[in-house]
Amino acid sequence: MQRSAVVAVDEYRWSTDTVTLECITDDEEEAVGWKYREGTDTEVGTGGTVPVSLSFYTPTTFRFEFAANPDAGATETLNEFDEEAIIEPVDLTVEADEGVLRIDTDALRVTVGLDAWSFAVTTSDGRTVFEEQREDIDVHGDLRVDPLGYTTVERNNGPNRVTNTGTAFTLAPDEHVYGFGEKFTGFDKRGQRIESWHVEALGTETERSYKNVPFHLSTRGYGMLVDTTNRVEYDVGNTSTASGTVEVSDDTFSFVFFYGPSFKAIIEEYTALTGRVTRPPKWSFGVWMSRLGYESREHLESITARLREEEIPCDVVHLDPFWMREFHSCDLEWDIDQFPDPESMIAGLHEEGFHLSLWEHPYVPTGTDAFETARENGYFVTDATGKPYVMDNLCQGDYAGAIVDFSNPDAVDWWQEKTRELVEMGVDVFKTDYGEGIPEDAVFANGRTGASMHNYYPFLYNRTVYEAIADVNGSDEALVWGRSAWTGNQRFPMYWGGDAQPSFNGMHSALRGGLSVSLTGFPFWSHDIGGFRGTPSTETYIRWVQFGLLSSHSRCHGTTPREPWAFGEEAVRVFKKFATLRYRLISYLYSYAETACRTGLPVVRPLVLEYTDDPTTYNLDTQYLLGEELLVAPVFRETGDVDVYLPEGEWVDYWSAERYTGGQTLHRTVPLDEIPLFVRAGSILPLHESSQTVQEGSPDEATLRVTPVSTGETRATFDFYDEDRDRVVSLECDIDADGEAIDLSVEDPNATPSFVADVVDIDHPPTTLRVNGEDLRAVDADPARGEWTYDATDRTVRAVL
Missing domain, CATH: 2.60.40.1760 (glycosyl hydrolase (family 31))
Known part of the structure; x- marks a missing residue:
């Protein structure tokens, strides 16, 4: 050499x-x-x-x-x-x-x-x-x-x-490096060896990963x-x-x-080149309930019935491999013995407000009709002799199978036709599992070998499934739930973090991987709430629920039950508390989803993305920003002890309304039913009523929680996505230093929601309150449109815009 x-x-x-x-x-x-x-x-x-x-x-x-x-x-x-x-x-x-x-x-x-x-x-x-x-x-x-x-x-x-x-x-002495896809090792990659090569990671605690993207960011700009x-x-x-x-x-x-030199400018340019994400369907931001697995129609329907009985919000239920016949995954055909009359089952789920997700992988087992069809028509990746590249332990269930060749247009058509039949039946989304197992010596229809196709294969795989769903339901309703990914895969949302251990270490590594992939163009990511293999402790499950329900997307999944009632009454109570909060935040999350479509910026953000000039954020991977207005610090200890760093500015505890000056670390012992959650002062946070399922369309009414800074003038803004009109509405609030004048502005007065502004932490009624330059009338209570009131007990001004 x-x-x-x-x-x-x-x-x-x-x-x-x-x-x-x-x-x-x-x-x-x-x-x-x-x-x-x-x-x-x-x-x-x-x-x-x-x-x-x-x-x-x-x-x-x-x-x-x-x-x-x-x-x-x-x-x-x-x-x-x-x-x-x-x-x-x-x-x-x-x-x-x-x-x-x-x-x-x-x-x-x-x-x-x-x-x-x-x-x-x-x-x-x-x-x-x-x-x-x-x-x-x-x-x-x-x-x-x-x-x-x-x-x-x-x-x-x-x-x-x-x-x-x-x-x-x-490498400069003070340089810090981030990215490379979903990497579960230290957030700052300086000092590490990294390989961009997909593998079955078998957990989330090593350098091995499912989503490799050879892209990195440096604090040198x-x-x-x-x-x-x-x-x-x-x-x-x-x-x-x-x-x-x-x-x-x-x-x-x-x-x-x-x-850039800013990370935001770099990510915007990078995603414009490699492809921007399509906004996922709104229902996907609801709760997903899953496990490995619901083995029959009766089992699945018992779960959905209890979810509604317990009034636990949920929008998606998922079936892992058992929806197909034994030794037939993946031929994409129902096991009608275990799931009789799937059409009526799906229709019933839809009537109850549930969307259905089905598991798949791109490997077809030997001994099935699907294998023979693909072999006869040349739909498989081959070995050097031109035969299907058959491998043992490739398929779910540890049996032999071959790999669908998505570089072959005919193979793509075949797989998409099988997918479309299921979507036309009512299936809403597919969990596109695996895709990391391409041998280097495999030969593809496009003339390439596995050496250059191994990393690229997940792009073809997820695009094939995503486009089949879009063919039937339209691009606004298209979605995959993928595991493996390469450069550009962000175009086909979305992805979860693989098989994390059901422990606090597994939970932390899931967050590290998500923060890492968020800096490589993937604005939406999720993880298995509770971890994958085995049963988490009740404390781990509850803490993971809090973190998971304040992520971009939220799915409970594992090899054992992950429904909250499996962990006791307290788990059910906490789950409902945070699911209710999540559903109140749907318009907030969906507005940031629209931002992601236009800019490529992630919904869940490492602090270094927003505060790159703050050295304390360089290695900070135990907390994150949900959008720009909310700071979340998951708890990783059974004792409830947690350190929370607040960056520059002023931050308000979501639960207690206590204010803190940025640039300090708080040491907290947090009760089991709370998570450190802070609102950035000088912000507008849109909230609305919770529900059992995500409601399509703009809410009839949205409450704008305006949090002013405690001293000086406040200028708060938010870009609200008005779904009904498919446009972004700019919201602004200006408050003078004495709190005497409050000026609210709605860029589009004809926006679908009726906005109610709650301006909190105001010591006295303002002298004037204007909306789009026009004075609103002060009333004693229960303001109507064009009126405002002041609550001295809550120190809140409420205005109906």
């Missing part, structure tokens, strides 16, 4: 938005008499070169591509990017001076060493954002990490072949997306604290570089 590095530039050329560099590597340097070329006049040395190209999409975003095997051409990407969504005019200035090439846009300067290769990205004010590492040496003068280059391996005692390409980059579907390996300061490395198992190394 030999490593070759780029050492200099032989020539360069440029066009309006692209610079191409023909580079010399150290294994060619002795054989080539080279010089760099300015323009096209300088003599070029004889011998081979390797190309590096820089293509600018915008002044702050560019694509870097290094092809180590140029005669074969660069590897064609499988990732589906929408370059047109981000392209802007770029005015490049390219100048060379004293062996250095400077490529300038309005926002960035890329500097390339010509005589001796170097690569750096700086801002217009000279701050280094990214720099290739070539100075990390040990006491012998040897490099600790490999700079830009490629690795060749001898094959069969003879020819050499390029197997890997990659580079090294500097940049994001990097490696454009490949092959295996990617990172060393983020593990071998050397001064350096990071990225290696791709391919002869082409390509990445897209995004400069």
Whole structure:
């Protein structure tokens, strides 16, 4: 095995938005008499070169591509990017001076060493954002990490072949790194080795993961997306604290570089390129009830009957593999012995306000009619001989099966037709389980092997199912509940975190994984409330319920019962308390879902996303923001002890209304029926009446809880999604420093909901209260539209807008 590095530039050329560099590597340097070329006049040395190209999409975003095997051409990407969504005019200035090439846009300067290769990205004010590492040496003068280059391996005692390409980059002493998909290890990835390669993770406590996305964010103000579907390996300061490395198992190394400098700006640009999410159906934000599993129609209907009897809000029930016949998962056909007359069963569920989710995986067991159909028609991934790639222990139930080849349009049509039949029957959503098991030597209909299809397969799998549902129900009602994912999978919502242990450690790792994937373009994610395999303690279950019901989506699931009554009366009481809160927040969550569609920003947010300049947030993975207005700190100890960090600003305890100044850590012992929940002062929080199921359409009435800051002027805003009119309504509230004047504004006075504003923590009645510039009339109690009242006991002004 030999490593070759780029050492200099032989020539360069440029066009309006692209610079191409023909580079010399150290294994060619002795054989080539080279010089760099300015323009096209300088003599070029004889011998081979390797190309590096820089293509600018915008002044702050560019694509870097290094092809180590140029005669074969660069590897064609499988990732589906929408370059047109981000392209802007770029005015490049390219100048060379004293062996250095400077490529300038309005926002960035890329500097390339010509005589001796170097690569750096700086801002217009000279701050280094990214720099290739070539100075990390040990006491012998040897490099600790490999700079830009490629690795060749001898094959069969003879020819050499390029197997890997990659580079090294500097890590600043105060730099922090996030992302890489759903990673269950420490939230800040500095110091870790990371592999972007899907595996059956068998839990959520290791580096192994189901959702790998080769995209990371740095507190230096940049994001990097490696454009490949092959295996990617990172060393983020593990071998050397001064350096990071990225290696791709391919002869082409390509990445897209995004400069923000804010994380929000980077995520918006990144998701515009890789694909924005479609807003999930509103009912999906209700409670999902599931376990492994409800084994018959009678069993399922007993669960739904008790949910309604106990008045536990719930919108979705899920059937795991038992809806299919034994040894037939996954042929997508009902076991009508266990689930007789499924059409009437589904109709009954719908009448009771339940949506139905069915489990599936993309593997078809041998010995079934579906297997024979797929084999005869070539719908399976094959081995090198062209036969179906049959493996034992592939399917649910530990029996042999083959893998549906979603690169084959005919196989896609076949699977989608089976899916559409179920959707037409009334099935609402599919849990698209698995998808991580593609062998590297498998062969696909598109000519690719598993080496490049392994990571990409979940994209094809989830898209196939998602589009089949959309064909029948429309895109507004399309949804999957997926486990495996790659770059761009966020386009097909949504995903859950796999098989967490039923413990506080499992609960914490589920949160870490969710926060990590939220920074890689996935705005919606969930987890198994209670953990997956085994039975959680009552305390763990209740604490997980609180966390789960204050997540983007909420599903109870595990190998043993996860219905609240299985854990006693107190669990039922707490479950109902937090389910009621969740359903009061549906308009809030749905408004942030609309924001996610437009920006790619997540509903559940790590604090570092909103408070990137606050060093305390850099490693904070035990709490999160739900939207921007609510701060949630799950409890991970049976004792109820929890530390809560409040970032800058002012925060109000949701339960007690006590106020706290930001920039401090609170040490709390929390009763079992509470979770630390804080409202950001200077905010508007929309609430409405709870219900047993999510109500479609805009609420008839929404209460706007306005929380002013305690001192100084308040300006609070919120973008409310008016579902009936399919538009965002901007809400504003301005309060002067003395609380004498309150000015409320509704951008669209004809918005569907009737808004009631509760302005809390007001010491005295205001002198004036205006809505859209018009004075409202003060009354003693029970205000009607155009009136307001003041409650001295609650210190609250209520105005009916």
